[in-house]
Amino acid sequence: MPLPPDSVGSTHFAEGAAAADWWRDAVVYQVYPRSFADSDGDGIGDLDGVREHVDHLVALGVDAVWLSPFYPSALADGGYDIDDHRDVAPELGDLAAFDAMVAALHAHQIKVIVDIVPNHTSDRHRWFQAALAAGPGSDERDRYVFRSGRGPGGDQPPSDWESDFGGPAWTRLPDGWWYLHLFAPEQPDLNWDRRDVRDDFLATLAFWADRGVDGFRVDVANLLVKDLTEPLPDLAALATVADGNHAYSDRDAVQEVYAEWRTLFDRYDPPRMAVAEAWVPAHRRARYARPESLGQAFNFDLLSAPWDAPTWRRVITENLDLSAESGSTSTWVLSNHDVIRHPTRYGITAAAGQPNAIGYIPGFGVDPDITVDEALGARRARAATLLMLALPGSAYLYQGEELGLFEVAEIDAGQRQDPTFFRTGGTRLGRDGCRVPLPWTSEPSSYGFSPDPASAPPHLPQPAWFADLSVARENGDDASSLTLYRRALRLRRELTSGEGLTWVPSEPGVLHVVRAGGWHCLTNFGPDPVPVPPGELLLASGPLVDGSVPTDTTVWVRGA
Structure with missing residues (x-):
């Protein structure tokens, strides 16, 4: 399809595309391949589907694509149970399809990050x-x-x-x-004390780096190294161990593994980047983000933060401090393949707080009295997105969030796939609701996910309301979520010059920051409208009220 007027086109990020630190302020778009686009009509997204929709990613204006696992798998855990770490699942393509996809992305200066899953293999490995x-x-x-x-x-x-x-x-x-198996029984944990295990993963990293992969997202990076001397401690004892000495999580010795990985990454020109998924206390996160380790670590704090100004300011301040400590930059995330989509999260009734545990979907198996105010959730999600994109560091977007998609609750038990649902007897619904195939058009039966109506049904059911949030429906609509994201990413690239951030004193309920270069971001969490900062209004997450910023709204302003 032709690129929209707000697209940055194929020239985006051309300057300095080979720079070693491209990742420091990159916008990374996460693709869950089985649910992105189906090119062959089998109801499963594939690598050719990604390649065929590169125009969408170019129009959006992202710097990189992160691919969730595409390896051979029995899908006991959505592809994170891997049979062969150096191949492609046949239903998703083959190595030639992978190479073609990488070439198509690189032709538009879009980097490629792949998931590496080192803690375990599948039981079929x-x-x-x-x-x-x-x-x-x-x-x-x-x-x-x-x-x-x-x-x-x-x-x-x-x-x-x-x-x-x-x-x-x-x-x-x-x-x-x-x-x-710290996860499903089909995912046996490896023994990282073994030299051959370490060497095999070094070979895997080199295999993908040699194929042009620019970086790696390291799954559960904190779990690899374990102390399994007898007797094994019980859970109560583990709760009291000192930092770095837990039996199987965040042990100091895991950094020896990543030092070897960093040596390998630095042999490439430019060096390959890596980002750790490490669910560890904030004060331990910097260890994974140091330049001699993986170089960056996910900051997941906004995934569980309630929608209020004090919490957001604390999270932002703490994570910028951690970035300074490590010499890296922060990574900002509002949604991913493991959590409830943030428009749903922000629309949960106030009495219920802002839960984000895996499997929490209001009204479905948890508490039937809890509801979602979708209008409220959408408004807050747009405001949160603009605030997040204004922060120093890299931003990770999850496929479909640019459309304003909500969590899909309408999935019958017989259609669910997540092991969380089955291993908890349905008390935790799992992550299927954020992994439903994307709507590209507004026409059933697959909303453009598959090539024609005769295709097999999508592997997870799509709700009828997807028709109103499809790419085709939102493209060219000035009020749509897709248009907001495109404009925000274009402006972010234009405005960003350095990693500085200054807080502007503001009334309670308002966060106001000034970025290097003199542009302002103001978010109103409070109930009453507040003045727009002086200067040129560049973007607003929602309509202004009598020239003022209403509740649950963010504005970007070029300073006077």
Whole structure:
């Protein structure tokens, strides 16, 4: 399709595209490949679908695309259970399709980041199959974490550790031994004390870097290195351990792994970037973001922050301080493939607070009295997006947020895929609601996700209201979410000059910052309208009221 008037076109980010620090202020668009675009009509998004929609990404104005796992997988956990870390799932394409997609993105100076999943393999991986065949005490089993059980006959798990998806973190084999999986049973944890495990992942990183990949998002980067000396501590004991000494999370020794990775990354020109998904206390996050480590770490604090000025100011201040400590930049995130989409989160009734645990969808299995005010959620989401995009550092967008998509609650139990739903007996609905295939047009049966009406149905059901939030419907609409995102990203590139930020004293309920170059961002969290900062109004997340900024609205102003 032709690029809209607000598009930055194929020349965006051309200057300095090869600079080593391109990632410091990049806008990164997360693609969940199975739900982005289906090119062949099987109901599953694929790499050719990404390539065919590069025009959308160019028009949006992003600097990079982050691809969630596209590797061969049984989909026990949405592709994070990986059979082969150096191949493409056949239903998503092949290595030639991957190369073509990378070439298409690079032709528009859009960088490519891929998910690397080092904590575990799938249970179908050749190493785990060899471990099962070799039996207890074998070298093959030592690549994973196998233990004998506790109690009479060893019929109790080796510890009381719990899976992140619910239930025990141990599964027993017919031979009586147990293996560790901090996630699903189909995701056995690797033993990172093994030199061959470390070397194999170095080879995997080089494999993708040699194919032109510009960076890596490191899944659960804090979990790799474990202290599994006997006896294993119970959960109560782990809650009291000192920093860096937890049995399986955020151990100091994990930085030895990433020092080796950084040496590999720095052999490339420009060096490959990496960003850690590390769910650790804020004061520990800087360790992963240091230049001798991965170089950047996700800041997830806004995913659980309530919509109020004091909390947002605290989160912004703390994370800018952490960035200064590490020498990196912060990463700002409002939605991703693991959490409730932020228009829904911000629309949850005030009495319910702002929950964002995996599987919380108001009115569906949690509390039937809790509702979502969609108009309120959409208004706050637009304001939050402009505030987030005005901050120093990189911004990560999740596919569909540029359309203002809400969480999809209308998914029957028989259609759900997330292991969280099944391992908790449906008490946690899981992440399917944010992974529903995108609406490209307003026509059923797949809203343009698949090539024609005769295609297989999308792998997760799309609601009828998708018709009103499709790319085709929003394209060219001055009031649409898509238009707001396009204009914001164009202006962000034009206005940004350096990483400085200054707070302007403001009344309670208002956040007002000035960025390097003299442009202002003001967000009104309070109930009463406030004056627009003096200067040229560049962008507003919603209509002004008598020339003032109303509640739940953000404005960008070029200073007078």
